[in-house]
Each structure stands twice: as structure tokens, then as C-alpha cells.
Amino acid sequence: MEFNITEGQIGTRPPVVKPDPKVLEYLGEDGMRQLISDHYDLLRQSNIKGLFPPSDEGFALAKKHSADFFIQICGGTRHFDQSRGKPMMAARHAPFAITQEARRVWLESYIMVLKPHAMPDDLKQSFWNYLDVFSIWMMNTTE
Numbered sequence: 230m231e232f233n234i235t236e237g238q239i240g241t242r243p244p245v246v247k248p249d250p251k252v253l254e255y256l257g258e259d260g261m262r263q264l265i266s267d268h269y270d271l272l273r274q275s276n277i278k279g280l281f282p283p284s285d286e287g288f289a290l291a292k293k294h295s296a297d298f299f300i301q302i303c304g305g306t307r308h309f310d311q312s313r314g315k316p317m318m319a320a321r322h323a324p325f326a327i328t329q330e331a332r333r334v335w336l337e338s339y340i341m342v343l344k345p346h347a348m349p350d351d352l353k354q355s356f357w358n359y360l361d362v363f364s365i366w367m368m369n370t371t372e
């Protein structure tokens with residue numbers, strides 16, 4: 230399969246298709262938490278690590294909130310609504326400077342996690358398509 234990164238303009242919100250619920254059925258909550266944790270561990274070594282909480286506790290919490298969201302968006306338990314409230318993802322990302330380049334690093338870190346993953350390709354594709362398009366919504370600055 231191809232992990233294409235779609236060109237996206239800052240300030241646009243192209244229509245998003247949620248991941249196939251089979252992604253969560255395949256991974257289970259634990260598998261999803263592991264996948265998100267692996268992604269965050271790569272972010273912490275990347276040149277956008279400065280966007281994320283520096284402390285181990287803060288970083289672990291960031292992983293939890295992200296995994297809560299992905300479980301929910303894949304049709305699972307609404308952990309995110311329960312712990313954080315309405316998603317409003319673009320607004321939640323507004324305090325962080327997310328450039329085209331930061332999005333690229335964020336997506337490439339996901340490619341590193343998804344490529345070797347045992348998940349069937351059609352499920353990877355569905356998950357990827359969601360990440361690719363929805364991440365355009367989070368870009369908010371040119372610098």
C-alpha cells in the first residue's frame with residue numbers, strides 16, 4: 230500500500246472519513262494504545278518534540294488523551310468525551326504552532342509505525358486516509 234501525504238492548505242478543512250471500525254476490532258483497545266504510544270515515542274525523538282509536554286508524566290498523559298480519542302473515533306468507548314469533553318480538534322491544536330513541515334514529521338512518524346505493523350493493508354489504508362486528511366485541519370501557521 231501507499232502512504233501518500235496529500236498537499237493541504239493551512240486553514241482548510243477537507244471532508245474526513247472516519248477510520249473503519251474494523252481497525253479497532255482488529256487492534257483492540259490495548260493494541261490501539263500501543264500504536265499511539267509507539268507514534269508518540271517517535272515524536273519525542275523528532276524535531277517537533279518541543280510541541281509536546283517535556284515531563285514523563287505529561288507525555289504519558291498526552292499519549293492517553295490521544296489514544297482515548299482514536300478509540301472513540303474508531304467506534305469504541307467514548308473515553309475522550311468522558312475525560313476531555315467535546316473533541317473540537319482544530320481548536321485544541323490552536324495553541325501549538327503546527328506548520329506544513331510539522332504535519333509532515335507527524336505523519337512520517339505514523340508511517341514508521343504503520344509500515345511494519347501486522348494490521349491488514351485495507352485497515353492500514355483506512356486509518357492512514359483518516360490521518361492524512363484530518364491532519365490538514367490541524368495546521369495553523371506558516372512559521
Ligand code: HEM
Nearest residue numbers: 280282291294295298321325327331332335360363364367
Ligand atoms: C489526524 C490528526 C490528528 C489527531 C486526530 C490528533 C489528536 C490529538 C488529540 C486527541 C490530542 C489531545 C487533546 C487534548 O487532550 O486536549 C492531541 C494533542 C496534541 N496534538 Fe494532535 N492530532 C492530530 C494531528 C496533530 C498534528 C499534525 C500535530 C503536530 C504536528 C499534533 C500535535 C499535537 C500536540 C502538540 C498536542 C498537545 C499535546 C499535549 O500537550 O497534551 N497533532 N492531538
